[in-house]
C-alpha cells in the first residue's frame with residue numbers, strides 16, 4: 384500500500400477537534416480519493432486530559448507546537464491554534480523551514496505575515512494551504528487561485544464573517560439583543576477566541592486582505608482597510624432599514640479604482656430583494672467580478688467546526704494527492720516576490736448612496752437646517768422622513784435620510800455641519816448603501 388500522509392495537528396479546539404473527528408470518520412473514503420491513507424501521527428494542545436470526543440491514542444503528544452512542527456515524523460503541519468504571533472507564527476515558520484507542507488485556518492496570521500510565509504514556502508517548494516482562512520467551508524481560495532486563472536478581477540466583496548451575519552440575522556428576525564446573539568454565536572463555535580475581532584470587523588478585514596492580494600496580485604495590506612464593525616448597529620437601524628426596503632449586512636469590499644484599490648469593511652444597507660440580503664445566519668457569500676467569467680457568487684457555511692474542518696481536510700487531501708517533486712503553484716496565485724506594492728484609494732473619494740439616521744431635538748427649523756447642510760454639501764436626497772414611532776421622548780424625534788449617489792467626503796462635511804448646528808441629541812448614524820447587489 385502507498386505510504387500514509389503523516390499529519391501533525393497543533394490546536395484541538397473547535398476546528399482541530401472537528402478535523403480529527405472527520406479524518407477518523409471518513410478515513411476510508413479519503414483513502415479512496417487520495418490513493419493513500421491520511422494518518423494523524425502527532426498532536427499538540429494546551430490540555431492533554433481534556434475530553435474532546437476524539438481518540439488521540441495513536442498520535443504522539445507534543446507540549447510544544449514548535450517541536451511538533453519540526454519533527455521528522457510528519458509530512459504536513461496543520462496549525463489550528465490561532466493568533467497572529469507567538470506559537471502559531473513560530474510553528475508555521477519552523478515547519479516551512481524544515482520542508483513540511485503547512486495547512487492553516489489562521490487569517491489573522493496570514494493577513495500580517497502571509498507574504499513572508501509564502502516566500503518561505505516557495506523557497507522550500509512546499510505547500511502553504513489556507514482554504515479555511517477565508518469564508519470557512521466555501522472553496523474561495525481554490526476558486527481564485529486556480530479556477531479563475533487568466534481572469535482579471537475588478538471587484539471582490541461579500542459577507543465573510545459568520546458571527547456578524549448570525550447576529551444581524553437574529554436581531555432582525557427575532558428582535559433579540561446584540562449580546563444574546565453574540566453569546567449564542569460563541570456557544571456554537573463561530574466566534575474568534577476574542578470576539579471583538581468579529582464584531583469590530585477585523586476578522587472580515589483579515590479575510591478581505593487575503594482575497595485582495597489574490598484578486599489584484601498585490602502585497603497583503605490589512606492595515607490599509609477602512610474598518611467599521613457592527614457593535615453600534617441597533618434595533619432602531621435594523622427597523623429603519625427594513626422600513627426603507629433594506630437589510631443591514633457587514634460587507635467586505637475590494638475594488639480597483641482609478642486612484643488605487645479601495646478596501647473597506649463596514650455595515651452596509653443592501654436591498655431586501657437582492658441576493659446578498661438573502662444570505663442568512665452563519666452563511667457567507669463571496670461575489671467576484673472578472674473579465675472572462677463575469678459575475679460569480681459563492682455561498683455556503685462560513686464558520687463552525689464541521690464547515691471549517693471540511694476546508695482544512697480539502698487542503699490536506701490536496702497534499703496527499705500531490706506527486707513528490709511536483710512544482711507547486713504559488714501561495715497567493717503568483718510568486719510572493721512578484722506581488723506588487725499595494726496602492727490605497729482614498730476612502731473620502733468613495734462614491735455611493737448613504738443612509739443617515741439622526742436623533743434631533745423637536746424644534747422648529749431643524750428639518751430645514753438639515754436639508755440646508757445637505758444642499759450645501761451638494762448632496763441630493765432620495766428621501767427625508769421624520770419617523771412617527773421613534774419610541775423616544777416627545778421632544779426628541781428621529782429623522783432618516785437616504786441620499787442619491789454622493790461621496791464620502793460630502794457626507795462627512797454635511798454630518799459635521801449638522802452636528803455643529805447643535806440639533807442632535809446623539810451621534811449621527813451613517814450607513815453606506817450598496818444598491819447594485
Ligand SMILES: NC(=O)C1=CN([C@@H]2O[C@H](COP(=O)(O)OP(=O)(O)OC[C@H]3O[C@@H](n4cnc5c(N)ncnc54)[C@H](O)[C@@H]3O)[C@@H](O)[C@H]2O)C=CC1
Nearest residue numbers: 394395396397398428429463464465470488489686687691
Ligand atoms: N471556529 C471557526 O468557525 C473558524 C476558525 N478559524 C480559525 O481556526 C483557528 C482555530 O479556531 P478555533 O478552533 O475556533 O479556536 P479554539 O479557541 O476553539 O481552538 C484553538 C485551540 O488551540 C489551542 N492552543 C492555543 N495556543 C496553543 C499552544 N501554544 N499550544 C497548543 N495549543 C494551543 C487552544 O487551547 C485551543 O484549544 C483560528 O485561527 C481561527 O481564526 C477559521 C475559520 C472558522
Ligand SMILES: N[C@@H](CC=O)C(=O)O
Nearest residue numbers: 544545546574575686
Ligand atoms: N469567527 C469567524 C470564524 C470563521 O472564519 C466567523 O465568525 O466567520
Ligand code: NA
Nearest residue numbers: 514517519521
Ligand atoms: Na474557504
